[in-house]
Amino acid sequence: MSEQNMQIDNGSENRRTRFVNVGQDNTDELVLVGKALGSPMRIQILEFLQDKSANVSEIAQGLGIPRATADLHVSVLADAGFLEFETLPAKRGVQKVCTRSHDIVVLHVPKAPSTELLDSVTTDMPIGNFVDYDFRAVESGGTCGMVGENSPIGMFDDIASFHEPDRVNAQVIWFSAGHLEYRFPFRSQGDRIPRSLTLTAELCSEAEGYHLDWPSDIFVEVNDVELGLWTSPADFGGTRGRLTPDWWSRHNTQFGLVPTWTTDTEGTTINGEKISNVGIDELNLGQHSFVKVRLGVRPDAKNCGGMNLFGERFGNAAQGIVLKLEF
Structure with a gap:
Protein backbone atom coordinates (compact mmCIF):
# COMPACT_ATOMS: atom_id res chain seq x y z
CA MET A 1 0.00 0.00 0.00
CA SER A 2 1.29 3.46 -0.86
CA GLU A 3 -1.13 5.33 1.38
CA GLN A 4 -1.45 5.02 5.12
CA ASN A 5 -3.54 6.87 7.68
CA MET A 6 -2.52 7.37 11.27
CA GLN A 7 -3.59 9.59 14.12
CA ILE A 8 -1.16 12.28 15.27
CA ASP A 9 -1.77 14.07 18.54
CA ASN A 10 -1.84 17.82 17.88
CA GLY A 11 -3.51 19.28 20.90
CA SER A 12 -7.20 18.58 20.55
CA GLU A 13 -6.96 17.82 16.79
CA ASN A 14 -6.61 14.46 15.15
CA ARG A 15 -4.53 15.03 12.03
CA ARG A 16 -4.39 12.48 9.24
CA THR A 17 -1.12 11.78 7.49
CA ARG A 18 -0.63 10.38 4.01
CA PHE A 19 2.56 8.62 3.02
CA VAL A 20 3.45 8.52 -0.67
CA ASN A 21 6.25 6.21 -1.78
CA VAL A 22 8.58 7.66 -4.40
CA GLY A 23 9.54 4.83 -6.71
CA GLN A 24 9.11 3.38 -10.18
CA ASP A 25 6.46 0.99 -8.94
CA ASN A 26 4.25 3.89 -7.84
CA THR A 27 4.35 6.21 -10.86
CA ASP A 28 0.56 6.45 -11.32
CA GLU A 29 0.00 7.85 -7.84
CA LEU A 30 3.03 10.14 -8.09
CA VAL A 31 1.75 11.66 -11.36
CA LEU A 32 -1.66 12.37 -9.80
CA VAL A 33 -0.13 13.81 -6.63
CA GLY A 34 2.33 15.94 -8.59
CA LYS A 35 -0.40 17.31 -10.83
CA ALA A 36 -2.66 18.08 -7.88
CA LEU A 37 0.03 19.95 -5.97
CA GLY A 38 1.49 21.64 -9.05
CA SER A 39 -1.09 24.43 -9.15
CA PRO A 40 -1.09 27.46 -6.80
CA MET A 41 -4.88 27.61 -7.05
CA ARG A 42 -5.26 23.99 -5.93
CA ILE A 43 -2.95 24.72 -2.99
CA GLN A 44 -5.28 27.62 -2.09
CA ILE A 45 -8.28 25.29 -2.21
CA LEU A 46 -6.59 22.90 0.21
CA GLU A 47 -5.79 25.82 2.51
CA PHE A 48 -9.39 27.06 2.23
CA LEU A 49 -10.62 23.65 3.41
CA GLN A 50 -8.15 23.49 6.28
CA ASP A 51 -10.75 23.78 9.04
CA LYS A 52 -14.07 23.38 7.23
CA SER A 53 -16.03 21.61 4.54
CA ALA A 54 -17.58 23.44 1.59
CA ASN A 55 -19.35 22.81 -1.70
CA VAL A 56 -17.92 23.91 -5.04
CA SER A 57 -19.95 27.14 -5.11
CA GLU A 58 -18.68 28.13 -1.67
CA ILE A 59 -15.10 27.39 -2.73
CA ALA A 60 -15.51 29.49 -5.88
CA GLN A 61 -17.04 32.37 -3.95
CA GLY A 62 -14.45 32.19 -1.17
CA LEU A 63 -11.51 32.29 -3.59
CA GLY A 64 -13.08 34.65 -6.12
CA ILE A 65 -12.92 32.30 -9.10
CA PRO A 66 -15.58 31.05 -11.54
CA ARG A 67 -17.55 28.01 -10.40
CA ALA A 68 -16.47 26.03 -13.48
CA THR A 69 -12.81 26.71 -12.64
CA ALA A 70 -13.33 25.65 -9.04
CA ASP A 71 -15.09 22.48 -10.21
CA LEU A 72 -12.12 21.58 -12.46
CA HIS A 73 -9.57 22.07 -9.66
CA VAL A 74 -11.69 20.12 -7.18
CA SER A 75 -11.88 17.18 -9.62
CA VAL A 76 -8.07 17.09 -9.97
CA LEU A 77 -7.63 17.14 -6.17
CA ALA A 78 -10.21 14.39 -5.77
CA ASP A 79 -8.54 12.20 -8.41
CA ALA A 80 -5.30 12.46 -6.43
CA GLY A 81 -7.04 11.49 -3.19
CA PHE A 82 -6.78 14.88 -1.47
CA LEU A 83 -10.54 15.48 -1.20
CA GLU A 84 -13.51 13.44 -0.03
CA PHE A 85 -17.13 14.12 -0.98
CA GLU A 86 -20.29 13.82 1.05
CA THR A 87 -23.78 14.28 -0.37
CA LEU A 88 -26.02 16.37 1.91
CA PRO A 89 -29.56 17.75 1.62
CA ALA A 90 -29.86 21.27 0.19
CA LYS A 91 -32.68 23.77 -0.33
CA ARG A 92 -33.01 22.50 -3.86
CA GLY A 93 -32.25 18.78 -3.87
CA VAL A 94 -28.80 17.71 -2.68
CA GLN A 95 -25.32 19.22 -2.65
CA LYS A 96 -21.83 17.69 -2.84
CA VAL A 97 -19.69 18.88 0.06
CA CYS A 98 -15.87 18.70 -0.13
CA THR A 99 -13.65 17.78 2.84
CA ARG A 100 -9.87 17.64 2.89
CA SER A 101 -8.69 14.03 3.21
CA HIS A 102 -5.28 14.68 4.75
CA ASP A 103 -3.54 17.35 6.76
CA ILE A 104 0.01 16.09 6.24
CA VAL A 105 1.56 14.55 3.13
CA VAL A 106 4.90 12.77 3.46
CA LEU A 107 6.95 11.78 0.41
CA HIS A 108 8.88 8.65 1.32
CA VAL A 109 11.99 8.03 -0.77
CA PRO A 110 13.02 4.42 0.01
CA LYS A 111 16.67 3.51 0.17
CA ALA A 112 17.71 1.42 -2.79
CA PRO A 113 18.73 -2.14 -1.88
CA SER A 114 22.45 -2.60 -1.60
CA THR A 115 24.18 -4.07 -4.63
CA GLU A 116 27.53 -4.29 -2.86
CA LEU A 117 29.25 -7.63 -3.26
CA LEU A 118 30.55 -9.05 -0.01
CA ASP A 119 33.88 -10.76 0.49
CA SER A 120 32.41 -12.92 3.26
CA VAL A 121 29.03 -13.70 4.79
CA THR A 122 28.66 -14.94 8.38
CA THR A 123 25.45 -16.32 9.90
CA ASP A 124 25.06 -17.15 13.59
CA MET A 125 22.18 -19.64 13.71
CA PRO A 126 20.32 -20.08 17.03
CA ILE A 127 20.49 -23.75 17.94
CA GLY A 128 16.71 -24.03 18.35
CA ASN A 129 16.13 -23.14 14.69
CA PHE A 130 16.61 -26.69 13.42
CA VAL A 131 14.36 -27.69 10.53
CA ASP A 132 14.59 -31.46 11.01
CA TYR A 133 16.07 -34.13 13.25
CA ASP A 134 16.62 -37.89 13.36
CA PHE A 135 16.62 -39.47 16.82
CA ARG A 136 15.64 -43.01 15.87
CA ALA A 137 18.33 -44.33 18.18
CA VAL A 138 16.77 -42.36 21.02
CA GLU A 139 13.44 -44.10 20.45
CA SER A 140 15.08 -47.39 21.42
CA GLY A 141 16.15 -46.23 24.85
CA GLY A 142 18.54 -43.31 24.43
CA THR A 143 18.28 -39.82 25.86
CA CYS A 144 17.40 -36.40 24.46
CA GLY A 145 16.22 -33.04 25.69
CA MET A 146 16.36 -29.26 25.53
CA VAL A 147 16.48 -26.38 27.96
CA GLY A 148 16.09 -22.67 27.46
CA GLU A 149 17.83 -19.88 29.30
CA ASN A 150 15.46 -20.08 32.27
CA SER A 151 13.70 -23.46 32.21
CA PRO A 152 13.38 -26.82 30.44
CA ILE A 153 11.55 -27.02 27.11
CA GLY A 154 8.95 -29.78 27.03
CA MET A 155 9.98 -33.01 28.75
CA PHE A 156 13.28 -34.86 28.82
CA ASP A 157 13.67 -38.06 26.78
CA ASP A 158 10.51 -37.13 24.88
CA ILE A 159 10.94 -36.69 21.13
CA ALA A 160 7.60 -34.86 20.89
CA SER A 161 9.21 -32.00 22.80
CA PHE A 162 11.26 -31.23 19.69
CA HIS A 163 8.04 -29.96 18.10
CA GLU A 164 7.29 -27.50 20.90
CA PRO A 165 6.90 -23.91 19.66
CA ASP A 166 9.35 -22.81 22.35
CA ARG A 167 12.11 -24.99 20.87
CA VAL A 168 13.40 -21.92 18.98
CA ASN A 169 14.57 -20.58 22.35
CA ALA A 170 16.70 -23.64 23.17
CA GLN A 171 20.10 -22.94 24.73
CA VAL A 172 21.24 -26.56 25.20
CA ILE A 173 20.18 -29.56 23.12
CA TRP A 174 21.40 -33.08 23.83
CA PHE A 175 20.86 -36.57 22.45
CA SER A 176 22.59 -39.95 22.66
CA ALA A 177 22.65 -40.53 18.86
CA GLY A 178 21.16 -39.00 15.73
CA HIS A 179 21.43 -35.55 14.19
CA LEU A 180 19.96 -32.08 13.91
CA GLU A 181 19.49 -30.31 10.56
CA TYR A 182 19.68 -26.57 9.89
CA ARG A 183 19.28 -24.40 6.81
CA PHE A 184 21.45 -21.31 6.48
CA PRO A 185 20.57 -18.61 3.92
CA PHE A 186 22.69 -18.51 0.77
CA ARG A 187 22.86 -15.37 -1.37
CA SER A 188 25.00 -15.27 -4.48
CA GLN A 189 27.68 -12.59 -4.76
CA GLY A 190 27.55 -11.88 -8.45
CA ASP A 191 29.47 -14.44 -10.46
CA ARG A 192 31.83 -15.21 -7.59
CA ILE A 193 31.73 -18.66 -6.05
CA PRO A 194 32.58 -19.51 -2.43
CA ARG A 195 36.26 -20.30 -1.94
CA SER A 196 35.95 -21.47 1.67
CA LEU A 197 33.35 -22.52 4.23
CA THR A 198 33.94 -22.42 7.98
CA LEU A 199 31.62 -23.80 10.65
CA THR A 200 31.96 -23.56 14.42
CA ALA A 201 29.74 -24.59 17.34
CA GLU A 202 30.19 -25.27 21.04
CA LEU A 203 29.91 -29.05 21.43
CA CYS A 204 30.67 -31.91 23.77
CA SER A 205 29.69 -35.54 24.42
CA GLU A 206 26.53 -36.60 26.27
CA ALA A 207 26.73 -38.87 29.32
CA GLU A 208 24.51 -39.25 32.37
CA GLY A 209 25.17 -36.13 34.44
CA TYR A 210 28.64 -35.45 33.09
CA HIS A 211 31.74 -37.55 32.46
CA LEU A 212 35.25 -36.23 31.87
CA ASP A 213 36.33 -39.33 29.94
CA TRP A 214 33.52 -39.92 27.46
CA PRO A 215 34.61 -39.68 23.80
CA SER A 216 32.09 -39.16 21.04
CA ASP A 217 32.56 -38.91 17.25
CA ILE A 218 30.60 -35.87 16.11
CA PHE A 219 30.10 -35.37 12.37
CA VAL A 220 29.22 -32.34 10.25
CA GLU A 221 27.52 -32.63 6.86
CA VAL A 222 27.03 -29.78 4.38
CA ASN A 223 24.51 -30.37 1.59
CA ASP A 224 24.62 -34.12 2.33
CA VAL A 225 28.43 -34.27 2.10
CA GLU A 226 30.27 -35.27 5.28
CA LEU A 227 33.16 -32.95 6.07
CA GLY A 228 34.73 -35.10 8.76
CA LEU A 229 34.54 -36.36 12.34
CA TRP A 230 35.60 -34.49 15.44
CA THR A 231 36.03 -36.63 18.54
CA SER A 232 34.80 -34.85 21.62
CA PRO A 233 36.87 -36.06 24.60
CA ALA A 234 34.29 -35.57 27.33
CA ASP A 235 30.93 -34.45 28.61
CA PHE A 236 32.27 -31.45 30.52
CA GLY A 237 30.96 -30.63 33.99
CA GLY A 238 32.01 -30.01 37.56
CA THR A 239 32.93 -26.40 36.78
CA ARG A 240 30.11 -24.03 35.86
CA GLY A 241 30.20 -22.72 32.33
CA ARG A 242 30.93 -19.03 31.91
CA LEU A 243 27.40 -18.37 30.59
CA THR A 244 25.55 -21.27 32.21
CA PRO A 245 22.77 -19.91 34.47
CA ASP A 246 22.74 -20.61 38.20
CA TRP A 247 19.51 -22.64 38.12
CA TRP A 248 21.20 -25.37 36.04
CA SER A 249 22.71 -27.93 38.44
CA ARG A 250 26.49 -28.33 38.63
CA HIS A 251 25.88 -32.07 38.33
CA ASN A 252 24.76 -31.54 34.72
CA THR A 253 26.75 -30.78 31.58
CA GLN A 254 28.22 -27.27 31.84
CA PHE A 255 30.14 -26.36 28.69
CA GLY A 256 31.82 -27.69 25.57
CA LEU A 257 34.66 -27.01 23.18
CA VAL A 258 34.46 -25.01 19.94
CA PRO A 259 35.94 -27.02 17.05
CA THR A 260 36.30 -25.35 13.65
CA TRP A 261 35.54 -27.19 10.40
CA THR A 262 37.05 -25.44 7.35
CA THR A 263 36.59 -26.57 3.76
CA ASP A 264 38.36 -24.92 0.83
CA THR A 265 39.95 -25.93 -2.45
CA GLU A 266 42.62 -27.97 -0.62
CA GLY A 267 40.23 -30.13 1.43
CA THR A 268 38.78 -30.01 4.94
CA THR A 269 40.48 -29.32 8.25
CA ILE A 270 39.34 -29.38 11.86
CA ASN A 271 41.14 -26.85 14.03
CA GLY A 272 43.72 -26.49 11.27
CA GLU A 273 44.48 -30.22 10.95
CA LYS A 274 43.50 -31.84 7.65
CA ILE A 275 41.00 -34.63 8.12
CA SER A 276 39.59 -35.24 4.62
CA ASN A 277 40.01 -34.39 0.95
CA VAL A 278 36.47 -33.03 0.66
CA GLY A 279 36.83 -29.73 -1.22
CA ILE A 280 34.59 -26.70 -1.49
CA ASP A 281 33.50 -27.65 -5.03
CA GLU A 282 31.95 -30.87 -3.75
CA LEU A 283 29.49 -29.03 -1.49
CA ASN A 284 27.31 -27.80 -4.39
CA LEU A 285 26.94 -24.36 -2.84
CA GLY A 286 24.67 -22.01 -4.76
CA GLN A 287 22.30 -24.63 -6.15
CA HIS A 288 19.68 -23.59 -3.60
CA SER A 289 18.81 -20.52 -1.56
CA PHE A 290 20.08 -22.30 1.53
CA VAL A 291 22.99 -24.35 2.84
CA LYS A 292 21.90 -27.56 4.57
CA VAL A 293 23.97 -28.39 7.65
CA ARG A 294 23.69 -31.49 9.83
CA ASN A 303 32.69 -43.62 19.78
CA CYS A 304 28.93 -43.24 20.03
CA GLY A 305 28.94 -40.96 23.05
CA GLY A 306 26.10 -38.59 22.22
CA MET A 307 26.20 -34.84 21.72
CA ASN A 308 25.49 -31.60 23.58
CA LEU A 309 25.04 -28.45 21.50
CA PHE A 310 25.21 -25.09 23.29
CA GLY A 311 23.55 -21.78 22.43
CA GLU A 312 24.72 -18.25 23.00
CA ARG A 313 23.52 -18.13 26.63
CA PHE A 314 24.84 -21.48 27.88
CA GLY A 315 28.35 -22.88 28.14
CA ASN A 316 31.46 -20.81 27.51
CA ALA A 317 31.02 -19.36 24.00
CA ALA A 318 28.41 -16.69 23.27
CA GLN A 319 27.36 -18.13 19.91
CA GLY A 320 25.05 -20.54 18.18
CA ILE A 321 26.14 -22.43 15.07
CA VAL A 322 28.29 -20.02 13.06
CA LEU A 323 28.68 -20.53 9.31
CA LYS A 324 31.06 -18.30 7.34
CA LEU A 325 31.38 -18.26 3.57
CA GLU A 326 34.30 -16.47 1.91
CA PHE A 327 34.14 -15.48 -1.76
Whole structure:
Protein backbone atom coordinates (compact mmCIF):
# COMPACT_ATOMS: atom_id res chain seq x y z
CA MET A 1 0.00 0.00 0.00
CA SER A 2 1.29 3.46 -0.86
CA GLU A 3 -1.13 5.33 1.38
CA GLN A 4 -1.45 5.02 5.12
CA ASN A 5 -3.54 6.87 7.68
CA MET A 6 -2.52 7.37 11.27
CA GLN A 7 -3.59 9.59 14.12
CA ILE A 8 -1.16 12.28 15.27
CA ASP A 9 -1.77 14.07 18.54
CA ASN A 10 -1.84 17.82 17.88
CA GLY A 11 -3.51 19.28 20.90
CA SER A 12 -7.20 18.58 20.55
CA GLU A 13 -6.96 17.82 16.79
CA ASN A 14 -6.61 14.46 15.15
CA ARG A 15 -4.53 15.03 12.03
CA ARG A 16 -4.39 12.48 9.24
CA THR A 17 -1.12 11.78 7.49
CA ARG A 18 -0.63 10.38 4.01
CA PHE A 19 2.56 8.62 3.02
CA VAL A 20 3.45 8.52 -0.67
CA ASN A 21 6.25 6.21 -1.78
CA VAL A 22 8.58 7.66 -4.40
CA GLY A 23 9.54 4.83 -6.71
CA GLN A 24 9.11 3.38 -10.18
CA ASP A 25 6.46 0.99 -8.94
CA ASN A 26 4.25 3.89 -7.84
CA THR A 27 4.35 6.21 -10.86
CA ASP A 28 0.56 6.45 -11.32
CA GLU A 29 0.00 7.85 -7.84
CA LEU A 30 3.03 10.14 -8.09
CA VAL A 31 1.75 11.66 -11.36
CA LEU A 32 -1.66 12.37 -9.80
CA VAL A 33 -0.13 13.81 -6.63
CA GLY A 34 2.33 15.94 -8.59
CA LYS A 35 -0.40 17.31 -10.83
CA ALA A 36 -2.66 18.08 -7.88
CA LEU A 37 0.03 19.95 -5.97
CA GLY A 38 1.49 21.64 -9.05
CA SER A 39 -1.09 24.43 -9.15
CA PRO A 40 -1.09 27.46 -6.80
CA MET A 41 -4.88 27.61 -7.05
CA ARG A 42 -5.26 23.99 -5.93
CA ILE A 43 -2.95 24.72 -2.99
CA GLN A 44 -5.28 27.62 -2.09
CA ILE A 45 -8.28 25.29 -2.21
CA LEU A 46 -6.59 22.90 0.21
CA GLU A 47 -5.79 25.82 2.51
CA PHE A 48 -9.39 27.06 2.23
CA LEU A 49 -10.62 23.65 3.41
CA GLN A 50 -8.15 23.49 6.28
CA ASP A 51 -10.75 23.78 9.04
CA LYS A 52 -14.07 23.38 7.23
CA SER A 53 -16.03 21.61 4.54
CA ALA A 54 -17.58 23.44 1.59
CA ASN A 55 -19.35 22.81 -1.70
CA VAL A 56 -17.92 23.91 -5.04
CA SER A 57 -19.95 27.14 -5.11
CA GLU A 58 -18.68 28.13 -1.67
CA ILE A 59 -15.10 27.39 -2.73
CA ALA A 60 -15.51 29.49 -5.88
CA GLN A 61 -17.04 32.37 -3.95
CA GLY A 62 -14.45 32.19 -1.17
CA LEU A 63 -11.51 32.29 -3.59
CA GLY A 64 -13.08 34.65 -6.12
CA ILE A 65 -12.92 32.30 -9.10
CA PRO A 66 -15.58 31.05 -11.54
CA ARG A 67 -17.55 28.01 -10.40
CA ALA A 68 -16.47 26.03 -13.48
CA THR A 69 -12.81 26.71 -12.64
CA ALA A 70 -13.33 25.65 -9.04
CA ASP A 71 -15.09 22.48 -10.21
CA LEU A 72 -12.12 21.58 -12.46
CA HIS A 73 -9.57 22.07 -9.66
CA VAL A 74 -11.69 20.12 -7.18
CA SER A 75 -11.88 17.18 -9.62
CA VAL A 76 -8.07 17.09 -9.97
CA LEU A 77 -7.63 17.14 -6.17
CA ALA A 78 -10.21 14.39 -5.77
CA ASP A 79 -8.54 12.20 -8.41
CA ALA A 80 -5.30 12.46 -6.43
CA GLY A 81 -7.04 11.49 -3.19
CA PHE A 82 -6.78 14.88 -1.47
CA LEU A 83 -10.54 15.48 -1.20
CA GLU A 84 -13.51 13.44 -0.03
CA PHE A 85 -17.13 14.12 -0.98
CA GLU A 86 -20.29 13.82 1.05
CA THR A 87 -23.78 14.28 -0.37
CA LEU A 88 -26.02 16.37 1.91
CA PRO A 89 -29.56 17.75 1.62
CA ALA A 90 -29.86 21.27 0.19
CA LYS A 91 -32.68 23.77 -0.33
CA ARG A 92 -33.01 22.50 -3.86
CA GLY A 93 -32.25 18.78 -3.87
CA VAL A 94 -28.80 17.71 -2.68
CA GLN A 95 -25.32 19.22 -2.65
CA LYS A 96 -21.83 17.69 -2.84
CA VAL A 97 -19.69 18.88 0.06
CA CYS A 98 -15.87 18.70 -0.13
CA THR A 99 -13.65 17.78 2.84
CA ARG A 100 -9.87 17.64 2.89
CA SER A 101 -8.69 14.03 3.21
CA HIS A 102 -5.28 14.68 4.75
CA ASP A 103 -3.54 17.35 6.76
CA ILE A 104 0.01 16.09 6.24
CA VAL A 105 1.56 14.55 3.13
CA VAL A 106 4.90 12.77 3.46
CA LEU A 107 6.95 11.78 0.41
CA HIS A 108 8.88 8.65 1.32
CA VAL A 109 11.99 8.03 -0.77
CA PRO A 110 13.02 4.42 0.01
CA LYS A 111 16.67 3.51 0.17
CA ALA A 112 17.71 1.42 -2.79
CA PRO A 113 18.73 -2.14 -1.88
CA SER A 114 22.45 -2.60 -1.60
CA THR A 115 24.18 -4.07 -4.63
CA GLU A 116 27.53 -4.29 -2.86
CA LEU A 117 29.25 -7.63 -3.26
CA LEU A 118 30.55 -9.05 -0.01
CA ASP A 119 33.88 -10.76 0.49
CA SER A 120 32.41 -12.92 3.26
CA VAL A 121 29.03 -13.70 4.79
CA THR A 122 28.66 -14.94 8.38
CA THR A 123 25.45 -16.32 9.90
CA ASP A 124 25.06 -17.15 13.59
CA MET A 125 22.18 -19.64 13.71
CA PRO A 126 20.32 -20.08 17.03
CA ILE A 127 20.49 -23.75 17.94
CA GLY A 128 16.71 -24.03 18.35
CA ASN A 129 16.13 -23.14 14.69
CA PHE A 130 16.61 -26.69 13.42
CA VAL A 131 14.36 -27.69 10.53
CA ASP A 132 14.59 -31.46 11.01
CA TYR A 133 16.07 -34.13 13.25
CA ASP A 134 16.62 -37.89 13.36
CA PHE A 135 16.62 -39.47 16.82
CA ARG A 136 15.64 -43.01 15.87
CA ALA A 137 18.33 -44.33 18.18
CA VAL A 138 16.77 -42.36 21.02
CA GLU A 139 13.44 -44.10 20.45
CA SER A 140 15.08 -47.39 21.42
CA GLY A 141 16.15 -46.23 24.85
CA GLY A 142 18.54 -43.31 24.43
CA THR A 143 18.28 -39.82 25.86
CA CYS A 144 17.40 -36.40 24.46
CA GLY A 145 16.22 -33.04 25.69
CA MET A 146 16.36 -29.26 25.53
CA VAL A 147 16.48 -26.38 27.96
CA GLY A 148 16.09 -22.67 27.46
CA GLU A 149 17.83 -19.88 29.30
CA ASN A 150 15.46 -20.08 32.27
CA SER A 151 13.70 -23.46 32.21
CA PRO A 152 13.38 -26.82 30.44
CA ILE A 153 11.55 -27.02 27.11
CA GLY A 154 8.95 -29.78 27.03
CA MET A 155 9.98 -33.01 28.75
CA PHE A 156 13.28 -34.86 28.82
CA ASP A 157 13.67 -38.06 26.78
CA ASP A 158 10.51 -37.13 24.88
CA ILE A 159 10.94 -36.69 21.13
CA ALA A 160 7.60 -34.86 20.89
CA SER A 161 9.21 -32.00 22.80
CA PHE A 162 11.26 -31.23 19.69
CA HIS A 163 8.04 -29.96 18.10
CA GLU A 164 7.29 -27.50 20.90
CA PRO A 165 6.90 -23.91 19.66
CA ASP A 166 9.35 -22.81 22.35
CA ARG A 167 12.11 -24.99 20.87
CA VAL A 168 13.40 -21.92 18.98
CA ASN A 169 14.57 -20.58 22.35
CA ALA A 170 16.70 -23.64 23.17
CA GLN A 171 20.10 -22.94 24.73
CA VAL A 172 21.24 -26.56 25.20
CA ILE A 173 20.18 -29.56 23.12
CA TRP A 174 21.40 -33.08 23.83
CA PHE A 175 20.86 -36.57 22.45
CA SER A 176 22.59 -39.95 22.66
CA ALA A 177 22.65 -40.53 18.86
CA GLY A 178 21.16 -39.00 15.73
CA HIS A 179 21.43 -35.55 14.19
CA LEU A 180 19.96 -32.08 13.91
CA GLU A 181 19.49 -30.31 10.56
CA TYR A 182 19.68 -26.57 9.89
CA ARG A 183 19.28 -24.40 6.81
CA PHE A 184 21.45 -21.31 6.48
CA PRO A 185 20.57 -18.61 3.92
CA PHE A 186 22.69 -18.51 0.77
CA ARG A 187 22.86 -15.37 -1.37
CA SER A 188 25.00 -15.27 -4.48
CA GLN A 189 27.68 -12.59 -4.76
CA GLY A 190 27.55 -11.88 -8.45
CA ASP A 191 29.47 -14.44 -10.46
CA ARG A 192 31.83 -15.21 -7.59
CA ILE A 193 31.73 -18.66 -6.05
CA PRO A 194 32.58 -19.51 -2.43
CA ARG A 195 36.26 -20.30 -1.94
CA SER A 196 35.95 -21.47 1.67
CA LEU A 197 33.35 -22.52 4.23
CA THR A 198 33.94 -22.42 7.98
CA LEU A 199 31.62 -23.80 10.65
CA THR A 200 31.96 -23.56 14.42
CA ALA A 201 29.74 -24.59 17.34
CA GLU A 202 30.19 -25.27 21.04
CA LEU A 203 29.91 -29.05 21.43
CA CYS A 204 30.67 -31.91 23.77
CA SER A 205 29.69 -35.54 24.42
CA GLU A 206 26.53 -36.60 26.27
CA ALA A 207 26.73 -38.87 29.32
CA GLU A 208 24.51 -39.25 32.37
CA GLY A 209 25.17 -36.13 34.44
CA TYR A 210 28.64 -35.45 33.09
CA HIS A 211 31.74 -37.55 32.46
CA LEU A 212 35.25 -36.23 31.87
CA ASP A 213 36.33 -39.33 29.94
CA TRP A 214 33.52 -39.92 27.46
CA PRO A 215 34.61 -39.68 23.80
CA SER A 216 32.09 -39.16 21.04
CA ASP A 217 32.56 -38.91 17.25
CA ILE A 218 30.60 -35.87 16.11
CA PHE A 219 30.10 -35.37 12.37
CA VAL A 220 29.22 -32.34 10.25
CA GLU A 221 27.52 -32.63 6.86
CA VAL A 222 27.03 -29.78 4.38
CA ASN A 223 24.51 -30.37 1.59
CA ASP A 224 24.62 -34.12 2.33
CA VAL A 225 28.43 -34.27 2.10
CA GLU A 226 30.27 -35.27 5.28
CA LEU A 227 33.16 -32.95 6.07
CA GLY A 228 34.73 -35.10 8.76
CA LEU A 229 34.54 -36.36 12.34
CA TRP A 230 35.60 -34.49 15.44
CA THR A 231 36.03 -36.63 18.54
CA SER A 232 34.80 -34.85 21.62
CA PRO A 233 36.87 -36.06 24.60
CA ALA A 234 34.29 -35.57 27.33
CA ASP A 235 30.93 -34.45 28.61
CA PHE A 236 32.27 -31.45 30.52
CA GLY A 237 30.96 -30.63 33.99
CA GLY A 238 32.01 -30.01 37.56
CA THR A 239 32.93 -26.40 36.78
CA ARG A 240 30.11 -24.03 35.86
CA GLY A 241 30.20 -22.72 32.33
CA ARG A 242 30.93 -19.03 31.91
CA LEU A 243 27.40 -18.37 30.59
CA THR A 244 25.55 -21.27 32.21
CA PRO A 245 22.77 -19.91 34.47
CA ASP A 246 22.74 -20.61 38.20
CA TRP A 247 19.51 -22.64 38.12
CA TRP A 248 21.20 -25.37 36.04
CA SER A 249 22.71 -27.93 38.44
CA ARG A 250 26.49 -28.33 38.63
CA HIS A 251 25.88 -32.07 38.33
CA ASN A 252 24.76 -31.54 34.72
CA THR A 253 26.75 -30.78 31.58
CA GLN A 254 28.22 -27.27 31.84
CA PHE A 255 30.14 -26.36 28.69
CA GLY A 256 31.82 -27.69 25.57
CA LEU A 257 34.66 -27.01 23.18
CA VAL A 258 34.46 -25.01 19.94
CA PRO A 259 35.94 -27.02 17.05
CA THR A 260 36.30 -25.35 13.65
CA TRP A 261 35.54 -27.19 10.40
CA THR A 262 37.05 -25.44 7.35
CA THR A 263 36.59 -26.57 3.76
CA ASP A 264 38.36 -24.92 0.83
CA THR A 265 39.95 -25.93 -2.45
CA GLU A 266 42.62 -27.97 -0.62
CA GLY A 267 40.23 -30.13 1.43
CA THR A 268 38.78 -30.01 4.94
CA THR A 269 40.48 -29.32 8.25
CA ILE A 270 39.34 -29.38 11.86
CA ASN A 271 41.14 -26.85 14.03
CA GLY A 272 43.72 -26.49 11.27
CA GLU A 273 44.48 -30.22 10.95
CA LYS A 274 43.50 -31.84 7.65
CA ILE A 275 41.00 -34.63 8.12
CA SER A 276 39.59 -35.24 4.62
CA ASN A 277 40.01 -34.39 0.95
CA VAL A 278 36.47 -33.03 0.66
CA GLY A 279 36.83 -29.73 -1.22
CA ILE A 280 34.59 -26.70 -1.49
CA ASP A 281 33.50 -27.65 -5.03
CA GLU A 282 31.95 -30.87 -3.75
CA LEU A 283 29.49 -29.03 -1.49
CA ASN A 284 27.31 -27.80 -4.39
CA LEU A 285 26.94 -24.36 -2.84
CA GLY A 286 24.67 -22.01 -4.76
CA GLN A 287 22.30 -24.63 -6.15
CA HIS A 288 19.68 -23.59 -3.60
CA SER A 289 18.81 -20.52 -1.56
CA PHE A 290 20.08 -22.30 1.53
CA VAL A 291 22.99 -24.35 2.84
CA LYS A 292 21.90 -27.56 4.57
CA VAL A 293 23.97 -28.39 7.65
CA ARG A 294 23.69 -31.49 9.83
CA LEU A 295 25.47 -32.11 13.14
CA GLY A 296 25.23 -35.34 15.05
CA VAL A 297 26.53 -38.72 16.15
CA ARG A 298 25.90 -41.87 14.13
CA PRO A 299 24.51 -44.87 16.04
CA ASP A 300 27.28 -47.06 14.57
CA ALA A 301 30.12 -44.62 15.32
CA LYS A 302 33.28 -46.02 16.90
CA ASN A 303 32.69 -43.62 19.78
CA CYS A 304 28.93 -43.24 20.03
CA GLY A 305 28.94 -40.96 23.05
CA GLY A 306 26.10 -38.59 22.22
CA MET A 307 26.20 -34.84 21.72
CA ASN A 308 25.49 -31.60 23.58
CA LEU A 309 25.04 -28.45 21.50
CA PHE A 310 25.21 -25.09 23.29
CA GLY A 311 23.55 -21.78 22.43
CA GLU A 312 24.72 -18.25 23.00
CA ARG A 313 23.52 -18.13 26.63
CA PHE A 314 24.84 -21.48 27.88
CA GLY A 315 28.35 -22.88 28.14
CA ASN A 316 31.46 -20.81 27.51
CA ALA A 317 31.02 -19.36 24.00
CA ALA A 318 28.41 -16.69 23.27
CA GLN A 319 27.36 -18.13 19.91
CA GLY A 320 25.05 -20.54 18.18
CA ILE A 321 26.14 -22.43 15.07
CA VAL A 322 28.29 -20.02 13.06
CA LEU A 323 28.68 -20.53 9.31
CA LYS A 324 31.06 -18.30 7.34
CA LEU A 325 31.38 -18.26 3.57
CA GLU A 326 34.30 -16.47 1.91
CA PHE A 327 34.14 -15.48 -1.76
